[in-house]
Amino acid sequence: MADGAVNYLLDKLTTILLQNASFLGDAQNEIEKIKLELESMKSFLREAELRREKSESVETWVRQVREVAIQVENILDEIIHYSDSSTNGAGGGKGVLKDFVHEAVNLARRLAATRRIYLKLQGIKAKVVEVSERSKRYAFDARVDDDWGSIRLAINWQPQQHQQLGELSSFVDVDDVVGMDEDQEILSKWLIENDTRRTVVSVVGMGGLGKTTLVTKVFNDQLIKLHFDSSAWISVSQNHEVEDLLRTMLKEFLKTEQAMSPGNLGSMKYRQLMEMLLEYLRCRRYLVVLDDVWSIDLWSRIRGAFPENQNGSRIVFTTRNQNVATSVGPGSRVHRLQPLQERDAWTLFRKRTFWNEHEHNCPAELEPLAKDILRKCEGLPLAIVAIAGLMCSKSRLAIEWKRVHASLNWQLSYNPILGRVKGILMLSFDDLPFYLKYCFLYCCVFPDDCFIKRKKLIRLWIAEGFILERKGMTLEEVAEDHLMELILRSMIQVQQVNDNGRVKTFHIHDVMRELAMTTSEKDNFCGRLDIRESKVARSVQHLSIDSRNGSVQMSKSTACQLRSLFVFGSDMCTSFSLNAVSPDFKFLRTLDLQCIPIEKLPNRLFDLFNLRFLNLRNTKVKDLPNSIGKLKNLQTLDIRSTNVEKLPRSIPNLGNLRHLFLGKSKTDDSRAPELLQALRAPARMGNLQNLQSLACVEAEEGLIKQLGCLTELRRLDMTKVKPCHGPKLCSSIGMLTNLHRLSLAASNQEQELSLEDLISAPPFLQKLELFGRLDRLPHWLASAQTLTHLDLEFSGLQDDFLPALHKLPALVFLQLREAYNGKILKFRRGGFLKLLKLHLIELSQLDCLEVEEGSLSSLKELSIVHCVALKQVPQGLEHISSLQKLRLEEMPELIVSLQTNVSEYREEVQHISTVDLVL
Numbered sequence: 001m002a003d004g005a006v007n008y009l010l011d012k013l014t015t016i017l018l019q020n021a022s023f024l025g026d027a028q029n030e031i032e033k034i035k036l037e038l039e040s041m042k043s044f045l046r047e048a049e050l051r052r053e054k055s056e057s058v059e060t061w062v063r064q065v066r067e068v069a070i071q072v073e074n075i076l077d078e079i080i081h082y083s084d085s086s087t088n089g090a091g092g093g094k095g096v097l098k099d100f101v102h103e104a105v106n107l108a109r110r111l112a113a114t115r116r117i118y119l120k121l122q123g124i125k126a127k128v129v130e131v132s133e134r135s136k137r138y139a140f141d142a143r144v145d146d147d148w149g150s151i152r153l154a155i156n157w158q159p160q161q162h163q164q165l166g167e168l169s170s171f172v173d174v175d176d177v178v179g180m181d182e183d184q185e186i187l188s189k190w191l192i193e194n195d196t197r198r199t200v201v202s203v204v205g206m207g208g209l210g211k212t213t214l215v216t217k218v219f220n221d222q223l224i225k226l227h228f229d230s231s232a233w234i235s236v237s238q239n240h241e242v243e244d245l246l247r248t249m250l251k252e253f254l255k256t257e258q259a260m261s262p263g264n265l266g267s268m269k270y271r272q273l274m275e276m277l278l279e280y281l282r283c284r285r286y287l288v289v290l291d292d293v294w295s296i297d298l299w300s301r302i303r304g305a306f307p308e309n310q311n312g313s314r315i316v317f318t319t320r321n322q323n324v325a326t327s328v329g330p331g332s333r334v335h336r337l338q339p340l341q342e343r344d345a346w347t348l349f350r351k352r353t354f355w356n357e358h359e360h361n362c363p364a365e366l367e368p369l370a371k372d373i374l375r376k377c378e379g380l381p382l383a384i385v386a387i388a389g390l391m392c393s394k395s396r397l398a399i400e401w402k403r404v405h406a407s408l409n410w411q412l413s414y415n416p417i418l419g420r421v422k423g424i425l426m427l428s429f430d431d432l433p434f435y436l437k438y439c440f441l442y443c444c445v446f447p448d449d450c451f452i453k454r455k456k457l458i459r460l461w462i463a464e465g466f467i468l469e470r471k472g473m474t475l476e477e478v479a480e481d482h483l484m485e486l487i488l489r490s491m492i493q494v495q496q497v498n499d500n501g502r503v504k505t506f507h508i509h510d511v512m513r514e515l516a517m518t519t520s521e522k523d524n525f526c527g528r529l530d531i532r533e534s535k536v537a538r539s540v541q542h543l544s545i546d547s548r549n550g551s552v553q554m555s556k557s558t559a560c561q562l563r564s565l566f567v568f569g570s571d572m573c574t575s576f577s578l579n580a581v582s583p584d585f586k587f588l589r590t591l592d593l594q595c596i597p598i599e600k601l602p603n604r605l606f607d608l609f610n611l612r613f614l615n616l617r618n619t620k621v622k623d624l625p626n627s628i629g630k631l632k633n634l635q636t637l638d639i640r641s642t643n644v645e646k647l648p649r650s651i652p653n654l655g656n657l658r659h660l661f662l663g664k665s666k667t668d669d670s671r672a673p674e675l676l677q678a679l680r681a682p683a684r685m686g687n688l689q690n691l692q693s694l695a696c697v698e699a700e701e702g703l704i705k706q707l708g709c710l711t712e713l714r715r716l717d718m719t720k721v722k723p724c725h726g727p728k729l730c731s732s733i734g735m736l737t738n739l740h741r742l743s744l745a746a747s748n749q750e751q752e753l754s755l756e757d758l759i760s761a762p763p764f765l766q767k768l769e770l771f772g773r774l775d776r777l778p779h780w781l782a783s784a785q786t787l788t789h790l791d792l793e794f795s796g797l798q799d800d801f802l803p804a805l806h807k808l809p810a811l812v813f814l815q816l817r818e819a820y821n822g823k824i825l826k827f828r829r830g831g832f833l834k835l836l837k838l839h840l841i842e843l844s845q846l847d848c849l850e851v852e853e854g855s856l857s858s859l860k861e862l863s864i865v866h867c868v869a870l871k872q873v874p875q876g877l878e879h880i881s882s883l884q885k886l887r888l889e890e891m892p893e894l895i896v897s898l899q900t901n902v903s904e905y906r907e908e909v910q911h912i913s914t915v916d917l918v919l
Contacts (some may be wrong), residue, residue: 004356008526009080011468011691013259014032014405015295016253019749024301028714029324030121030122030125030280031121032803034047034072034121034128036104037128037129037132037464038069038072041065041132044402044429049166049787050303050322051106051851053623057103061131063405064131064521065131066219067524068096068124068127068131069295070127070406070541070561071120071127072123072128073561074121074587074794075121075124076585077610078120079654081263081609081610081632081633082450084247084611084871085162088829089410093772103650105628108828111214112750113736123353123453124226132832134623137581143690148916149735162564163446170204177210177213177214177217178215178340178344178347178348178351179197179215179340179341179344179345179347179348179605180210180214183214183335183337184214184217184218185603185911186203186231186335187203187214187215187218187316187335188218188221188223188224190314190333190335191218191224191287191314191316191853192223192224192227193225194312194503195312195332195721196310196311196312197308197310197311197312198306198309198310198313198314198315199312199313199315199331199332199333199656200299200309200314200315200316200317200328200331200332201314201315201316201317201332201334201335201449202316202317202318202319202325202332202333202334202335203215203316203317203318203319203327203335203337204249204311204318204319204320204321204322204324204325204326204334204335204336204337204490204785205320205336205338205490205579206320206380206425206427206491206493206512207320207335207382207424207427207490208381208382208383208421208424208425209338209339209380209381209382209513210337210339210378210381210382211318211319211320212292212336212339213290213319213381213567214661215291215316219231219287219289219316223279224287227287228283228285228286228287228313228314229284229285229286229288229451230236230253230256230257230280230281230284230285230286231253231256231286231287231288232248232249232253232256232286232287232288232289233252233289233291234248234288234289234290234291235291235292236290236291236292236293236294236298236428237292238294238427238431239293240295240298242270242298242302243268243269244299244458245271245290245302246267246270246273246274246277246302247265248434249275249277249288249305250265250273250277250280250523250655250700251265253277253286255281257856258717261507264274266351273305274302274304274305274749277305277306278304278305278306278307279315281305281306282305282307282309283299283307283309283311284309284313285311285312286306286311286313286314286315286482287313287315287316287615288306288314288315289315289316289318289728290316290317290318291318292318293317293318293319293324293488294319294320294321294324294431295323295324296321296323296324296327297327298324299317299324299327299328300327300511300741303651304500306845307522307910309628310427310715317832318412318703320428320489320490321488321490322334322336322487322488322490323485323488323489331529335482338379339378339379339380339382339527340379340380340381342379344379344692345374345377345379346371346374347360347382348381348385348388348473349370349377349384349387349388350488351364351388352385352389352392352414353370353383353388353391353392353589355392356390359410363396363856365398366396366398366401369401369402369405369798370391370876373387373391373404373408374399376385376408376510376511377510378509379513380509380511382420382421382424382425383511385411386417386418386420387408387411387418387536389417390404390411390415390417390418391404394917396620401422402854403460405637406830409514409517412511412514413514421511421515422515425512425515426515428489428490428491428512429491429515429516429519431487431489432491435466435467436482436485436486436489437480438464439466439467439479439482439483439486440491440516441516441519441520442460442461442525442526443457443508443516443602444508444513444520445511445515445526445528445542445544445564446566446568447541447544447568448510450514451495451496451503451506451507451569452506452507453504454480454483454502454503454504454505454506457483458476458479458480458483458793459476459613459635459636459658460564460590460613461479461482462476462479462612462614462658462868463590463612463635464542464563464564464590465589466479466482467482468827469478474692476692483503484503487503487506489680490511492506492507492508493506493507493508493509493510494506495507498838499789499812499813499837500766500788500812505827505857508846510604514631520658520774520834521540524538524539524540524541524561525539525540525541525542526540526541526542526543526544527542527543527544528543528544528545529544529545529546532725533906538558539557539558539561540558540561540562541561541562541564541567542562542563542564542566542590543564544564544565544566544567544568545563545565545567545568546567546568546569556584559584559585560584560586560587562585562587562588563585563587563588563589563590564591564592565585565588565590565591566587566590566592567592567593567596567656568595569595569808570598579584580786581881582914584605586608586609586610586611588608588610588611589610589611589612589613590611590612590613591605591608591611591613591614591615592613592615593615593616593619593799594615594616594617594618594619595617596617596619597619597620598619599619599621599622600621600622600623601616601621601624601625603627603817605623606625606628606630606631607630608629609630609633610633611630611631611633611634611635612633612635612636612656613634613635614631614634614636614637614638615636616638616639616642617638617639617640617641617642617661618640618641618642618805619642620643620644621639621643621644622643622644622645622649623640623644623646624644625648626649627650628648628650628651628654629648629650629654630871631652632653632654632655632656633656634654634656634657635657635658635690635695636657636658636661637654637657637659637660638658639657639661639662640661640662640663640696644679645679646664646680647662647679647680648682648809649679649682649683649684650682651685651688652682652683652684652686652687652688653683654683654688655687655688655689655690657690657691658689658690658691658692658693658712659691659692660688660691660692660693660694661691661693661695661696662678662679662695662696662697663677663678663679663695663696663697663719677696678696678697678698678717678718678719678720679696679697679698680697680698680700680889681694681697681698681700683701683702684706685702685703685707685710686706686710687708688710688817689709689711689712690711690712690919691711691712691713691728692712692713693714693715694710694712694713694714694715694716694717694718694741695712695715695716695717696717696718696719696743697718698719698720699718699719699721699722699725699729701725701728702772704725704728704729704732704799705728705732707729707730707732707733707735707736707777708731708732708734708736709734710736711735711736711737712737713738713739714738714739714740714741715739715740715741715742715831716733716736716741716742716743717741717743717769717842718743718744718745719745720745720746720747721746721747721748721753721772722743722751723752723753723754724745724748726753726755726756726757727754727756727757729744730755730756730757730758731753731757733758733762734758734759734760734762736762737762737763737764738762738764739740739764740762740764740765740766740767741763741765741766741767741768742762742765742768742769743767743768743769743770743771744769744771745769745770745771745772746772746773746794747769748792749772749773749818750773751772751773752772752773752774752775753770753771753772753773753774755770755774755777755778755780756778758778758780759780760782761787762782762783763786764786765786765787766786766787766788766789766810767785767787767788767789767791768781768784768788768789768790768791769789769793770791770792770793770795771793772793772794772795772873773794773795773796773897774792774795774796775796775798776801777795777797777801777804777805781804781805781808782804782808784808785808785810785812787808787810787811788810788811788812788813789811789812789813790808790813790814790815791810791814791815791817791821792815792816792817792818793815793817793819794817794818794819795816795818795819795820796818796821797819797820797821797822798821798822799822800822800824800825801820801828802825802827803828804826805831805832806828806831806832807830808832809834810834811834811835812834812836813836813837814832814836814837814838814839815837815838815839815841816840816841816843817839817841817842818841818842818843818844820843820845820846821844822845822846823845823846823847823848823869824846824848824849824850824851825840825843825846825848825849826848826850826851826852827850827851827852827855827856827876828852829852829853829854829855830854830855831855831856832856832859833858835856835858835859836858836859836860837859837860837861837862838859838861838863838864839855839863839865840863840864840867841863841864841865841866841867842866842867843867844867844869845869845870846867846869846870847869847870847871848870848872848875848877849864849870849874849875850872850874851875851876851877851879851880852876853876853879854879855879856880857880857882858882859880859882859886860878860882860883860884860885861883861884861887861888862874862880862883862885862886862887863885863887863889864887864888864889864891865887865889865890865891866889866890866891867891868890868891868893870891870894871893871894872894873894873898873905873908873909874908875905877908877912878908878911879905879910881911882914883911883912884912884914884916885914885915885916886909886912886915886916887915887916887918888915888916888918889917889918890919891917892919894919895917895919898917899917
């Protein structure tokens with residue numbers, strides 16, 4: 001983690017030196033000296049990180065590097081703050097005398113701040129130099145030409161056992177494997193199927209999931225062995241040398257034929273080894289397993305050794321990183337291994353824990369505890385076997401099992417019996433680049449049972465400064481790339497995806513989470529305070545607490561180090577006090593109070609100049625004071641579902657604001673646009689040049705006129721749109737070329753939305769919600785080639801509008817609520833080919849719904865609610881083979897007919913797995 005802190009700091013130092021040179025003065029030299037010292041430490045810091053557990057002195061030094069990096073970062077934040085203050089401190093035309101006085105006061109403050117920062121920099125520079133010198137006393141000062149031999153000797157380095165172990169199949173006997181029969185069948189079929197092409201097969205999954213065990217079982221199957229002329233098993237690991245892999249491969253092939261290896265094999269170079277392998281395999285059908293592959297470029301370096309001889313040869317990868325599997329190229333096969341199902345996990349646990357009991361039965365009095373312990377493993381075979389090994393050594397007394405259950409988190413991290421679980425899983429963490437380590441460990445601030453939302457986490461990562469700029473990409477896009485990389489590396493598990501297939505929520509496997517929490521706490525990165533604690537015993541950067549803690553105590557030094565404060569709970573909890581927020585939190589970046597029933601914000605909150613993320617969603621806060629304008633660095637302000645009725649006029653002063661969430665979000669049972677309670681925006685909203693999200697805001701002339709200035713806007717939710725707003729609103733929307741989501745609601749259900757003046761849809765528009773009357777469907781909808789979600793409510797359309805939507809190429813979701821007054825809806829052949837969900841709600845005149853064969857060919861869910869004139873099951877449902885769920889609700893006549901005449905409708909609905917009928 002210290003290597004990440006230093007890398008991040010070096011980027012930040014470079015930015016500050018470039019952008020704040022005029023403000024720094026003499027301090028510039030001090031910053032440059034600090035930068036040089038950090039660069040010298042960076043060259044060997046990562047190696048020291050890998051050795052820290054083997055040497056107490058190295059462990060101490062790495063911790064000191066991290067601590068001094070935090071102190072440097074705090075000073076940098078102060079520099080940026082005072083630099084911005086001096087830049088933005090002009091008098092603003094108050095009069096010559098007032099401007100003169102203002103400038104004089106500002107100059108005095110600037111000089112005082114510069115002097116104070118200069119003194120701090122001198123002190124911190126001395127600490128940086130001292131830490132750097134200490135590394136030399138520990139004898140791991142790396143020179144450029146050093147091969148690390150002396151370093152390894154000096155810090156008593158030994159090769160990490162877990163690196164060499166990898167995912168050995170011995171963590172569970174092959175004959176004792178459960179729950180992998182289907183996986184084995186799939187893999188065996190791919191290996192011996194009648195396809196003469198050379199094919200790469202990848203088995204992907206998180207560490208400890210049983211990838212090696214599965215492939216071992218298939219590899220040793222005699223039917224598989226007989227299918228190939230030659231076979232070889234190669235363990236790759238993280239620190240492989242390509243030449244060594246090629247030599248091992250040759251030895252394995254020759255060993256199967258009981259042939260002697262060439263005497264000069266050990267001295268052969270890369271080219272010779274490749275040529276020898278190519279010649280040996282040229283006329284053979286071969287099977288090669290490359291176990292535990294980490295590098296995406298390995299295949300590109302060795303693929304030339306495997307001839308494409310049309311003999312049906314196979315190469316099998318096991319890997320934790322899906323990028324490795326996809327980097328192979330077209331024609332490859334990928335099998336994503338899943339955790340064990342609950343029944344299989346229970347069988348494996350009983351086999352290993354109660355191995356000497358009849359049929360491996362668990363005593364009845366231990367079963368609840370056993371299943372609670374097993375639940376922690378979340379189907380991970382490595383963890384199940386390791387914990388079963390621990391429990392089988394325990395007595396059969398419930399009190400002892402309770403003791404282990406209560407300390408299971410500690411056991412996972414520190415008990416030697418479970419040490420191998422930690423080692424194997426931590427290989428995945430050690431392999432992360434520095435910028436992903438921060439992002440991953442930060443997930444520890446969320447409660448154990450919490451599903452983490454993608455959008456929120458991305459905004460938090462940006463607020464914390466974990467996301468570095470990339471040319472041509474927004475910070476949000478870079479953050480999403482980081483999230484996808486963590487998913488592909490099997491560090492986090494996807495829980496929900498949206499209709500577009502994008503991640504919606506995810507979670508961290510319990511075992512991985514506990515190990516990450518141990519690492520996080522050791523580095524003072526994240527900490528959690530549960531209901532039993534009221535005092536923060538040590539300094540951490542990111543703290544989450546239970547709302548029932550009430551008043552939380554912490555020292556001034558602890559408060560000064562804090563970067564994030566999360567309070568988790570529900571509106572049933574009433575004891576938490578914001579007294580914990582003090583001026584000592586001056587470097588606080590994130591304050592998340594969602595669902596905490598506070599009513600008032602303390603004034604000192606608005607002195608936190610570093611605050612970037614403020615979440616008050618679902619609180620009882622009534623007022624936002626005008627002093628919120630002092631939070632110049634604020635990026636996200638979320639006051640949805642609060643009691644705030646008016647925005648302060650200082651909101652436009654928040655020049656770094658990226659996301660402003662207001663009012664109440666739409667709920668599933670909303671029947672009218674007025675239920676979307678929005679707030680009126682203050683004047684000068686056009687000043688918010690960085691704004692990307694604006695929801696939910698009332699339409700008014702001044703705001704509509706300035707919308708066109710918000711060119712970074714990705715999301716706009718606006719209510720109380722009147723017909724007279726139409727031309728100017730369309731003109732402004734036409735300038736929002738980055739808009740991805742647009743929601744417009746009229747003042748009431750009967751009022752018209754006038755949107756005909758918009759020439760074409762925003763080029764990247766994905767979601768569109770229109771609440772209000774429409775004479776006809778806007779002509780520009782036909783140009784919405786990127787539109788995936790369309791929600792039309794209260795439109796009252798008279799004419800058949802489906803032809804206008806017929807060939808929207810990306811549409812996956814369509815909802816119509818009181819949107820059509822006609823009697824017939826017909827989905828014609830060749831239309832809506834990607835639509836996954838169709839919701840028809842309160843179409844009161846609709847009495848015929850027809851689907852032609854070749855339409856809605858991807859539909860998975862059809863929901864029809866309160867369409868009372870519809871008396872027959874939609875015609876053509878039998879043509880939609882993809883349909884998985886049909887829901888019919890509040891249509892008594894149709895539902896009763898369907899229930900009583902099952903045979904009559906069997907052909908139409910028999911292929912649908914779920915049919916919900918709700919009277």
